[in-house]
Amino acid sequence: MASWGEASQSRLIGKRITRLSGKDKVTGKAKYTYDINRPGLLYARILRSEVAHAVVLELDLSRAEELPGVHAVLPLTEAGRKLRYQGQEIAAVAAETDDIAKDALRLIYVDLEEQPFVVTEADAMAEGAPQIRDDWQGNRSNPGINEQGDVDAGFSEAAVTVEATYHTPVQTHVCLETHGHVAEWRGEDFLTVWASTQAVFGVRNDLSRRFELPANQVRVITEHMGGGFGSKFGPGVEGHTAAQLAKITKRPVKLMLTRKAEHLVAGNRPSMTQHVKAGATKDGRLIAYDMKGYGTGGISSGAGFQAPYVYHVENQRTERFNVATNAGNQRAMRAPGHPQGAFAMDSLMDELAEKLGMNPLEFRRINDSNEVRQAQYTLGAQEIGWHRRNNVPGSGTGIKKRGMGVGSGQWGGGGGRGTQARVTINPDGTVEAVTGTQDIGTGIRTAIAIIVAEEFGLEPTEIAVQIGDSGPGLPSGGSGGSQTTASVAPVIKTAAAAAKQKLFETVAPLLQTTVDDLRIGKGTIYVASDRTQTITWKQTTGLLGMESITESGNWDQELRQGGVAGTQFAEVEVDTQTGHVKVLKIVAVQDCGLAINRLTTESQINGGVIMGLGQTLLEERIMDPLTGRMLNANLEDYKVPGTYEIPEIKSIVFDTHRKVTGVGEPPCIPTLGAIANAVYNAIGVRIRELPITPDKVLTALAQKKA
């Protein structure tokens, strides 16, 4: 049975190993799609609707086409068609320089007949609201209703009940590198695209369908990419446009989204509003849960969320629906549906615990059947110093008040089939590992090197890892669902093991022993039964003569496992004069199985916490009911955490077994509830609407006073 072996036997796996691409990234040597410049490159830009809802009456591209330096102008809509959100594509231009392209956009004449619009959920659901989608009746989707147990009976058993409304606004992905592509045709029948994507093969397959090319005549390259978070699975309109413009002009074309477009059209986490009533028994059992909720994914649906979440409720009824608004569509975003669900559930849990006069952690223990999280509660509470929290919320003295809170989360991350990989040992001792995955930032490139290096007794830096390229024809799935490592690692491991086996077969006769009696040491191969018999790695590979060893692997399910639990504790300090919330510390206890690289696993936890913190305290897509525009489609008013916001983060890799499990998404989930509950514990007034900004804190404090 395949296994990763004992921890004590691992030289590299599970250790803290510096990211292979780290130095290149911080020195600017790493080439992102943005950095790709090809001979004869043209620059493309897209003209977008500035209004939320309109009918195109006329589109005239001629003046743009006549501008010197413009090579192509491509309509992306036509007279008679509707534009349903700000940012929707009207036309695209490819020109000699980016400046010319930008000037050309301003020469495109488009006559729009503006239509009534709705950009907020409330406006969309109001009586007489304009119809947004032609395929819906009104602006609400049919509700999904789910019922388990007997809710009414549950409430009759409840000693306490809480009724509350929780809201999280739309959050945008804010990929540091905006979406974009460089497209280049060789003749009419071979397309190469450098893409900022989290799914190299997904983009390849999409483009091959779009341009009716055989899959092996499209090559997609993503050596490095600057963040995706779920928003970069396909080429999208901008990718299709880049390839189309390149085809028309017979020149390579670069088309990167502007920061504004990135906010408007490149996806977002939908909003959530929950009206929830829940009850608990006197002894602290969550007994009844009744929730009606909705969210907006803009013009698309998909605004689902988890409710109830993590904790077990015997009797529950939930009803949820989507609200259509004139805004850019949602896309998967780091643990879709979970952070917002966790915020509501963990807030609710604290509200119930308080009514019961129970420690919120104790109340969780009673209602959480997950053994891993039970252990995490103990560890996390110890690390944060849970005993220091205010027994009476808001009871701290002084202007700046401290408080503590806890939140929980869960995720899958067990990986899946569909990865092919090749590990090659060359006669000169060099090693290559090739697969079609991509490094969305989690460090899979380094993880692959670690696995191969461990198998061969080499150093990770000695392994040439080639990923992010469909060229070698070794597919792998998109980096989503925290699936990458658990999908790729078993294939790499089995490929490396197979190559090692082949190498042993070569060397066994020389050492006058059997393959089974051979072992790998650091840079050497030795005979287990007679340790004096050794041969260096290079001597061994030299025996290969002209022939490299190349082996592929398989997704051995014994090497991976799905299902993780996590919990986080937050300590905050609230300035009651300014309403500012400062997070002092987060303890993040994250179950993840075998961490191939402990360092990058911790980095993923840190990143998740920071993203969760941003969603809790800062981030919100602000849509203006007056103009239909997003007012903060920039990084000035759309605020993401910076160095001042980032607290001490104690990331605890909570290994529960020695099988690989993904951990990219789950650490962003428990942060919201932990911080929100800590704010309540600090000031004794609950904020049920994110983000918890000074205006909300001051307003809440004023209401408490009054």
Place this chain on the structure above:
Amino acid sequence: MDTFSYVNATSLKQVTSLLSDSEWGEVMLIAGGTDLLSELKEYIETPKTLINLKTLPGMDSISSDTSGLKIGALTTVAEIAMHPTIQQHYTVLAQAAASVATPQIRNVGTLGGNLCQRPRCWYYRDETVNCLKKGGDICYAVDGLSKYHAILGGDPVYIVHPSDIAPALIALNATLKITGPDGDKTMKVEEFFTLPSANPFRENVLEPNEIVVEVEVPKPKPNTKSLYLKAREKGAPDFALASVAGVFEMNGKTCQSANVVLGGVAPAPWRSAEAETVLTGKTINDSISMKAGEEAVKDAQPLADNEYKVTLTQNLISRAAMMAVN
């Protein structure tokens, strides 16, 4: 941005004459460019010519003597923030400068540019929204979203003045030297700024052919305590939700005179005579400092989304006053 020609300034005379010979907005001045460039990129301004002031000699230094400070308009925000004399004797100014944006912006942004920067209002900064400040009919903040807008002096344009340095300079009784085609003139920094009721399109009284060349700050008395408090949503970079520049002449716990100037709450830096009156001659304690805050905002007229700024401003003033004695 639109194409423009770029002229390196050789003398103030040349600059003022180029400005005089052009229509309003056709020729614009650039120093650090941290504000102007984003206006150009967003087509908020579309000048035909930019004059680079950085080539003007002798306008980028700080000198100090017993009577006070002279700071050239081309001095960077970072130089002001890090100047030892300013940190020690003009603390409010050093703190205000240090609170501006990010190190990168402070390293290139200049004093003159900071004083003459344009509003951050999200309607104003959107090319496609023709708001009152840009010659349209309405201030969108009135019926739109107004979280970051004015609570004092707004009518009819509810922008807030974004400068941190301006409130500090006003609190220090600083004066500006301005050069025009007819020579130099000086005015109080306080008089430099103007409210939308007087001119909805501009934030100051600079004539189209004038340029700010220097700021002069009288030296505060030795018994002065000065400080700058800035409330913001995010540590950096972020503009003030509200800020207070406080300069207090103290005799023990008694405030002999107080200068209290607010940022982030009005279309111009807002001197709070009300707070100053409450504090002057009083022993500073909790109740006096709270009274100062209350008086300062008693005429505040918040919009739909910024009532919190009233409380915030009040609290910041109280805090500033208490910090004068602690």
